[in-house]
Amino acid sequence: MKILDVEGLTFSFRGAKKPILNDVSFKMNQGEIVGVLGQSGSGKSTLLRVIAGLEVPERGTVTVAGKTVVNHKLFVQPENRGIGMVFQDYALFPHMTVKDNILFGLNGMSRSERKARLTEMLELVQMTEYAKRYPHELSGGQQQRIALARALAPKPSLLLMDEPFSNLDADLKGEIREELRLILKAANMTCMMVTHDRHDVDAICDRSISLTEEKSRAVEKVKVLVHG
Numbered sequence: 497m498k499i500l501d502v503e504g505l506t507f508s509f510r511g512a513k514k515p516i517l518n519d520v521s522f523k524m525n526q527g528e529i530v531g532v533l534g535q536s537g538s539g540k541s542t543l544l545r546v547i548a549g550l551e552v553p554e555r556g557t558v559t560v561a562g563k564t565v566v567n568h569k570l571f572v573q574p575e576n577r578g579i580g581m582v583f584q585d586y587a588l589f590p591h592m593t594v595k596d597n598i599l600f601g602l603n604g605m606s607r608s609e610r611k612a613r614l615t616e617m618l619e620l621v622q623m624t625e626y627a628k629r630y631p632h633e634l635s636g637g638q639q640q641r642i643a644l645a646r647a648l649a650p651k652p653s654l655l656l657m658d659e660p661f662s663n664l665d666a667d668l669k670g671e672i673r674e675e676l677r678l679i680l681k682a683a684n685m686t687c688m689m690v691t692h693d694r695h696d697v698d699a700i701c702d703r704s705i706s707l708t709e710e711k712s713r714a715v716e717k718v719k720v721l722v723h724g
């Protein structure tokens with residue numbers, strides 16, 4: 497089943513001469529983990545932001561789990577797109593415990609459903625005994641796992657991760673990469689991950705797409721590189 501379908505996506509920042517995303521098209525199947533590679537400034541984060549609904553494209557269509565979320569006449573708000581996001585700095589709420597961070601965003605569920613989902617998420621990321629801690633009492637890798645649990649808790653169709661390893665030291669990175677792949681596969685989550693590090697892609701992703709720039713600085717069509 498197709499979870500993400502991006503067709504002819506074009507986006508320019510206000511006042512810019514050329515689009516930063518120019519006619520970008522690709523698809524993702526259920527459960528696929530896809531890396532987004534490209535040089536600094538090539539538009540990787542912007543692509544994620546447009547898909548998430550944090551930016552409005554000039555042209556193009558984005559369809560998530562069969563539902564069009566943006567086209568020339570439609571714009572679905574970010575919170576209604578069924579998309580989870582994990583940012584570079586994890587963006588955990590510092591004044592909330594691990595438990596409350598994960599429960600945040602589960603408002604539509606009954607009390608017992610929320611409790612069950614919390615338990616399930618803590619088990620998935622193996623952080624059950626940390627439920628009462630605050631973010632500053634956790635290591636970088638543990639904070640990343642909680643950010644992941646919080647993003648997965650509302651059962652999004654698609655997870656977007658922007659440079660999820662940039663805050664981790666090199667030793668931890670290897671361990672966390674393996675762990676992240678296992679968690680995503682266990683949840684059968686479809687995930688798009690921005691990274692500038694090809695090693696991340698090799699260790700975690702099923703394949704990658706690459707944003708390429710011509711000398712004109714116009715972004716070319718996405719090239720799909722299939723790994724393995």
Ligand SMILES: Nc1ncnc2c1ncn2[C@@H]1O[C@H](COP(=O)(O)OP(=O)(O)OP(=O)(O)O)[C@@H](O)[C@H]1O
Nearest residue numbers: 509510516534535536537538539540541542543692
């Ligand atoms: N709000 C903005 N207004 C104008 N230009 C912007 C804005 N945000 C980003 N840009 C520019 O758009 C381009 C793409 O930015 P983006 O953050 O998507 O790149 P990236 O590929 O994720 O880069 P990096 O790997 O360095 O994070 C950059 O040249 C950046 O300077």
